[in-house]
Amino acid sequence: MANELRLRLALRRGDFSLSVDLTLPGSGVSAIFGPSGCGKTSLLRAIAGLERAEGMIEVDGECWQNGRYRLPTHQRALGMVFQHSALLPHLDVEGNLRFGWRRAGGDPELLQRWIDRLDLGPLLLRRVQSLSGGERQRVGLARALVTAPRLLLLDEPLSALDGQRRAEILPYLARLRHEAGMPILLVSHAADEVARLADYLVLLREGRVVADGPALQLLQRDDLPLALEDDAAAVLEGTIQGRGPDGLYSVQVGPAQFHTYGASGHTAGETVRLRIPAREVSLTLSCHQDSSILNIVPVRLQTLRGLADPGQVQATLALGEQTLFARVSTRSAARLGLHEGMMLWAQIKAVAVLV
Numbered sequence: 001m002a003n004e005l006r007l008r009l010a011l012r013r014g015d016f017s018l019s020v021d022l023t024l025p026g027s028g029v030s031a032i033f034g035p036s037g038c039g040k041t042s043l044l045r046a047i048a049g050l051e052r053a054e055g056m057i058e059v060d061g062e063c064w065q066n067g068r069y070r071l072p073t074h075q076r077a078l079g080m081v082f083q084h085s086a087l088l089p090h091l092d093v094e095g096n097l098r099f100g101w102r103r104a105g106g107d108p109e110l111l112q113r114w115i116d117r118l119d120l121g122p123l124l125l126r127r128v129q130s131l132s133g134g135e136r137q138r139v140g141l142a143r144a145l146v147t148a149p150r151l152l153l154l155d156e157p158l159s160a161l162d163g164q165r166r167a168e169i170l171p172y173l174a175r176l177r178h179e180a181g182m183p184i185l186l187v188s189h190a191a192d193e194v195a196r197l198a199d200y201l202v203l204l205r206e207g208r209v210v211a212d213g214p215a216l217q218l219l220q221r222d223d224l225p226l227a228l229e230d231d232a233a234a235v236l237e238g239t240i241q242g243r244g245p246d247g248l249y250s251v252q253v254g255p256a257q258f259h260t261y262g263a264s265g266h267t268a269g270e271t272v273r274l275r276i277p278a279r280e281v282s283l284t285l286s287c288h289q290d291s292s293i294l295n296i297v298p299v300r301l302q303t304l305r306g307l308a309d310p311g312q313v314q315a316t317l318a319l320g321e322q323t324l325f326a327r328v329s330t331r332s333a334a335r336l337g338l339h340e341g342m343m344l345w346a347q348i349k350a351v352a353v354l355v
């Protein structure tokens, strides 16, 4: 497909080497996920032409680099947002937005569109020093988008924000997935961000691609490092059914219905992702009606994996076509006689189902 993003890149820095060969989709968010030092930023900088790598880069059918040919950074139609958006301190918010916008052709409709979609109207006359971290990142995003880039590169855009600010800006990023009109490459080491935002996922370790593919498929595999980490969580896709008078949303996931508080802002019929930490899932042999737990769903035990801690095991559970993880003690697993293929009930408190 012409509008894909094709990357074949290699670089060496001291003991570290990066070597990737990837074809990423031409729309939506591709998340590059991996631990500190695995080469995420180096990869993004190489794509931007800020880091000298060997190889080939093709964006939407346009060659940015091949062999000795290298398009300079300022000629690559890309927008970048880093952990801290470096805004121009002598200009107000509007001045910052107009700066790059003018040089990129200055389409007034485009400027207004991103001011509106990122809710920047009330901030336009503010000095950039007076902005909160989250507001700065929204301005940084708009400043990148008003230049109509063919590729948007986001390097840990939320990692400098506290929980509250992150929660404020996440919905904007989620909306960008569908509205940006260009592929977005998101570097992140936060699993919850990836679960919420990624359409496509690249798992990077020590400069190499461990796995890449549609995000939901990868997030449901139990053989990848993501599923075995301490804070492992299942990511399920469901459809909002409605909201009860007590504020609880019901979400249909395959054959089961989940109840959660966390779906505010979503409406019936919308597809959402549920993130359920493996530690929050318990297992029973029968369906208890005398418990406070609202989500009790029938599952089939697919695999049982030992973990680094010998006192715990992780069960992979089939829920229709999707996968749930449960982390339980080895003692409980023995007491219930857990074995592959057995039918069980998975229990999850409504407050543990995150949207």
Ligand SMILES: Nc1ncnc2c1ncn2[C@@H]1O[C@H](COP(=O)(O)OP(=O)(O)OP(=O)(O)O)[C@@H](O)[C@H]1O
Binding pocket: 013, 014, 015, 016, 034, 035, 036, 037, 038, 039, 040, 041, 042, 043, 189
């Ligand atoms: N100029 C350099 N000389 C030597 N090593 C370097 C140089 N630049 C980067 N590295 C090393 O390359 C590796 C990858 O760095 P990079 O910043 O790309 O990782 P990252 O995955 O983005 O990490 P983080 O999540 O911590 O930002 C690191 O081990 C880093 O120390």
